[in-house]
Amino acid sequence: MDQAVWTEDGTRLWAVREGDGEPVVFCHGGPGLWDMMADVAAALSAAATVCRWDQRGCGRSQRQGPYSVDRTVADLDAVRAQFGWDRVALLGHSWGAQLALRYTLAHPERVSKLVYVSGTGIDDDATWHVDYQRNLRAALDGRLARWESLRTRERTAAEDREYCVLQWSADFADRERALEHAETMADPWFGVNFECNTTLNSEPAPDLRGQCETLQVPTLIVDGTADIRPRWAVDSLERALPVVSRVQLPAGHLPWVEDPAGFHSAVTRFLSRP
Structure with a gap:
C-alpha cells in the first residue's frame, strides 16, 4: 500500500511496503530518478518486508528541494522512522548505493546489513569517469549520433524521455535487448529531475575511507561484470570495509534484470545470514 x-521540513515522499520479515529499505539510482525495483521487491517479499521510496523531488514524491546528500540521508531516516523500524537492511543501486553507504556511515546503529549494488566506490570520480564516458559512447554505437544531438540542445519532455532511454540502453550487456530493457525502465515515466541530478552530482564528495575502515556493518557488494562504469572503481571500497563480501554477475548496470536468479540468490543468501 502506498504511504x-x-x-x-514538510516535504511529502512516496513510499510503499510489501512482504513479511525483517525490513529492507531500497535506495534507487539517479540522482533525480525514481524507484524502478518493483521486480526485486516482489522477489524478496517472501523473505523480507521491502520498502521502496522515491527520493525528494523525484518520481511520485513532492517535486521540492532543497537538494543535498545530507538532506537525502535525513529523508531516508524519515522513511525508516515512519514505519517504526529501529534497524533496517539497506539495498542501494548506483547513486542509491552511495546514498545507502552514506546513511550507514552516519547511522551504523540503525543498519543491520548493507547491499551495495553497482556503485562506484569511494575514490574521486575523476579516477573512473573518463573510462565510463568512453565505454558509454562505445556501447551506444549506432545510437550515439542521436544521443549526442539530444544531449547538446534544449529538449522537449518527449525528447527528455528519448534521451534517457538511449543513455540507459548502454547499461545492458545484452546489446540485442538493450533498448527493450531501457524502455521498460522508462515505463511508467515520471520525468527526470535534472536540477536534483546536477546539484547532487556537483556536491564535493568527502573522503570516506577512514569511516569505512571502522564500519562493522556487514556489506555485500554486487557488480555486473559488463557495467560500463569500471568495476575496479569499487575496489577501494572493498579494501576499506572490514566486513565485506562481493559477488560479480554476468550483467550490466542493472544485474537483477539480466541475471535475476543470480542476483536473487546472492542477496537473499546474504540477508538471511544471522
Missing part, C-alpha cells in the same frame, strides 16, 4: 512520508 506518504513527511520529512521534518
Whole structure:
C-alpha cells in the first residue's frame, strides 16, 4: 500500500511496503530518478518486508528541494522512522548505493546489513569517469549520433524521455535487448529531475575511507561484470570495509534484470545470514 512520508521540513515522499520479515529499505539510482525495483521487491517479499521510496523531488514524491546528500540521508531516516523500524537492511543501486553507504556511515546503529549494488566506490570520480564516458559512447554505437544531438540542445519532455532511454540502453550487456530493457525502465515515466541530478552530482564528495575502515556493518557488494562504469572503481571500497563480501554477475548496470536468479540468490543468501 502506498504511504506518504513527511520529512521534518514538510516535504511529502512516496513510499510503499510489501512482504513479511525483517525490513529492507531500497535506495534507487539517479540522482533525480525514481524507484524502478518493483521486480526485486516482489522477489524478496517472501523473505523480507521491502520498502521502496522515491527520493525528494523525484518520481511520485513532492517535486521540492532543497537538494543535498545530507538532506537525502535525513529523508531516508524519515522513511525508516515512519514505519517504526529501529534497524533496517539497506539495498542501494548506483547513486542509491552511495546514498545507502552514506546513511550507514552516519547511522551504523540503525543498519543491520548493507547491499551495495553497482556503485562506484569511494575514490574521486575523476579516477573512473573518463573510462565510463568512453565505454558509454562505445556501447551506444549506432545510437550515439542521436544521443549526442539530444544531449547538446534544449529538449522537449518527449525528447527528455528519448534521451534517457538511449543513455540507459548502454547499461545492458545484452546489446540485442538493450533498448527493450531501457524502455521498460522508462515505463511508467515520471520525468527526470535534472536540477536534483546536477546539484547532487556537483556536491564535493568527502573522503570516506577512514569511516569505512571502522564500519562493522556487514556489506555485500554486487557488480555486473559488463557495467560500463569500471568495476575496479569499487575496489577501494572493498579494501576499506572490514566486513565485506562481493559477488560479480554476468550483467550490466542493472544485474537483477539480466541475471535475476543470480542476483536473487546472492542477496537473499546474504540477508538471511544471522
